[in-house]
Amino acid sequence: GESVGLHLPTLSVQEGDNSIINCAYSNSASDYFIWYKQESGKGPQFIIDIRSNMDKRQGQRVTVLLNKTVKHLSLQIAATQPGDSAVYFCAEISFYGQNFVFGPGTRLSVLP
Amino acid sequence: EAGVTQSPTHLIKTRGQQVTLRCSPISGHTSVYWYQQALGLGLQFLLWYDEGEERNRGNFPPRFSGRQFPNYSSELNVNALELEDSALYLCASSLSRYSNQPQHFGDGTRLSIL
Numbered sequence: 001g002e003s004v005g006l007h008l009p010t011l012s013v014q015e016g017d018n019s020i021i022n023c024a025y026s027n028s029a030s031d032y033f034i035w036y037k038q039e040s041g042k043g044p045q046f047i048i049d050i051r052s053n054m055d056k057r058q059g060q061r062v063t064v065l066l067n068k069t070v071k072h073l074s075l076q077i078a079a080t081q082p083g084d085s086a087v088y089f090c091a092e093i094s095f096y097g098q099n100f101v102f103g104p105g106t107r108l109s110v111l112p
Numbered sequence: 113e114a115g116v117t118q119s120p121t122h123l124i125k126t127r128g129q130q131v132t133l134r135c136s137p138i139s140g141h142t143s144v145y146w147y148q149q150a151l152g153l154g155l156q157f158l159l160w161y162d163e164g165e166e167r168n169r170g171n172f173p174p175r176f177s178g179r180q181f182p183n184y185s186s187e188l189n190v191n192a193l194e195l196e197d198s199a200l201y202l203c204a205s206s207l208s209r210y211s212n213q214p215q216h217f218g219d220g221t222r223l224s225i226l
Binding site: 104 | 116145152154155157167168202204212214215216217218219220
């Protein structure tokens, strides 16, 4: 895992707008990626995953995009709601799950 | 299906004391991971257990240790507590170390050192 300073990157969006949270990963051998949501006082919650043989995967109101050329992952949240306010972490996994690395996190703040 | 459970939820200790945190993985999961999350920071990997064996260890001093039991539950032990050990300790479990599977987290133990 990685550590960051006390000031997490913050994304502020209006309720109802779409949100895009970005993540740069470091290991070109990573073949599995996950997005987690962490609400205050709780553990990270699995949102969606994607394997390296795909470049897009959709869930309910969420879409993950993977660009292996530039080692970039993004999470799109449609029609952002107040309940989406949380810290979002990406994770990159390699070597059949034996190397699991979390990104630094982005705080999403939904404005009324 | 019950999720990952951790106990206790909160704990207050003083410097120099020892603490044991407990984790029960999701039924059927053999891998257990421990992370430290200091206030406002990301997840720092501590330990990984699978099938009763320690598989990997993060950059933490030896006073952080643990074990995994035959039923796959796990304990994290921290000796000679220091003020900077104050953090949320998270446990996660996954199905197997042989395939790409998501880690599922408990809600953590909040440890405060006075």
